[in-house]
Amino acid sequence: MKALVLAAGTGSRLRPVTHTGAKQLVPVANKPVLFYALEAIAAARVTDVGIVVGPSADDIREAVDDGSHFGLDVTYIRQEEPLGLAHAVQVSQDFLGDDDFLMYLGDNFVGEGVAHVAAEFRRQRPAAQILLTAVADPTAFGVAELDAEGRVVSLEEKPRVPKSDLAVMGVYLFTSAIHEAIREIKPSARGELEITHAIQWLIEDGRDVRSTISTGYWRDTGNVADMLDVNRHVLDSTVVDHRVAGDVDADSRLTGRVHVAPGARVVRSRIEGPVVIGPGAVVVGSRIGPHTSIAEDCEITGSDIESSIVLCGSTVRDVPAIAASLIGRHTSVVSARPGETHQLVLGDHTRVTLAS
Missing domain, CATH: 3.90.550.10 (Spore Coat Polysaccharide Biosynthesis Protein SpsA; Chain A)
Known part of the structure; x- marks a missing residue:
């Protein structure tokens, strides 16, 4: 066959x-x-x-x-x-x-x-x-x-x-x-x-x-809705154990099933599994909520993300609430001021400045 x-x-x-x-x-x-x-x-x-x-x-x-x-x-x-x-x-x-x-x-x-x-x-x-x-x-x-x-x-x-x-x-x-x-x-x-x-x-x-x-x-x-649903299903069913191969500092807290890939860094952040963080990604001063995938070489700073997919090489900075979002490759999302929850579907190589 x-x-x-x-x-x-x-x-x-x-x-x-x-x-x-x-x-x-x-x-x-x-x-x-x-x-x-x-x-x-x-x-x-x-x-x-x-x-x-x-x-x-x-x-x-x-x-x-x-x-x-x-x-x-x-x-x-x-x-x-x-x-x-x-x-x-x-x-x-x-x-x-x-x-x-x-x-x-x-x-x-x-x-x-x-x-x-x-x-x-x-x-x-x-x-x-x-x-x-x-x-x-x-x-x-x-x-x-x-x-x-x-x-x-x-x-x-x-x-x-x-x-x-x-x-x-x-x-x-x-x-x-x-x-x-x-x-x-x-x-x-x-x-x-x-x-x-x-x-x-x-x-x-x-x-x-x-x-x-x-x-x-x-x-x-x-x-997008079905893609996020599959992401949730896979994280629920396959991220079985807490696996930390990257660097997590003493000021960070990881709960639930979290996979931090080699070369990734988590600094002063709260990660609530199931979550996967890809190689070379950096998470600083942020909360990554359940059912979120952060791909390789992303930078998440001062932000709150849950139930989302962030593709490789993207930056999210000072965004207080992102949920149910799909963020494309090499995308920059920067918040001018704190605001309400944002739902995003962004193409590759995009830059978005969010203001409340």
Whole structure:
């Protein structure tokens, strides 16, 4: 079995942060979202991986390289235009050949991984298998209708009147039958080759399409709220112990689960975990509240931050209350005077002066 990771999207819902970087490389708990996907694929015993890339190809190549540090062998596949998930499969056919494959959307976070569904697919080998989860608002997703045995009867993309509450997650498994299906479908009204249409073609052609229902944690990190929610989830679930590899002075107080990376410094500050502070970061005279990730080489001085992600090389100075914020790379946030809580979504290389 091979894997196909889709990482060609432009991240329009995460702008301005993604104007200068790939959305799949925005970190949660100081690790790019894409890396969690690659780790999950490796854990599923799949090593031959194609990554479909677009405008941010160079950034993704630099971050992932040949994949060897994940235990993977990575091939890069260019998708020149964002013409749909099925189109991404189509442009990857030379890499995929006639092999079975697992397709993983690179901006999705699946808390329980994909090893279980990959093992199930290997045993049964239906033409397609999709991962589903119950959601409160199915109209925002592809929605599956199942029969009594769990086989997929129909799929509909963002239906006005959903036939179930089961949303299609960003994980799919296919035999080579999917290539025939993609050749038979036409672009949708939005001009894209939809993978849901290809799977529906398989169903109508009498092929075996199965599902696995997940009750674990899952998010599509395409917007700021979901990105922050994944950051909270990862910090809650993986920052297990209090680990201090950097320097923390005697006037600072660390409570809860806090990871201070090598080369980081904490001076006269209060850190309330779960929190991660990246290499080379400096926190002085500040409070870093729960569910916050401070990336490498940041400088936080005289400020209060919680439930936020601060990307690498950024400076926050004399800002009394930042919450539920995503601050881009090499950004400067400086407060003129103390004020009320600020909520920020800032692009890279930005400077903001806050006044109350």
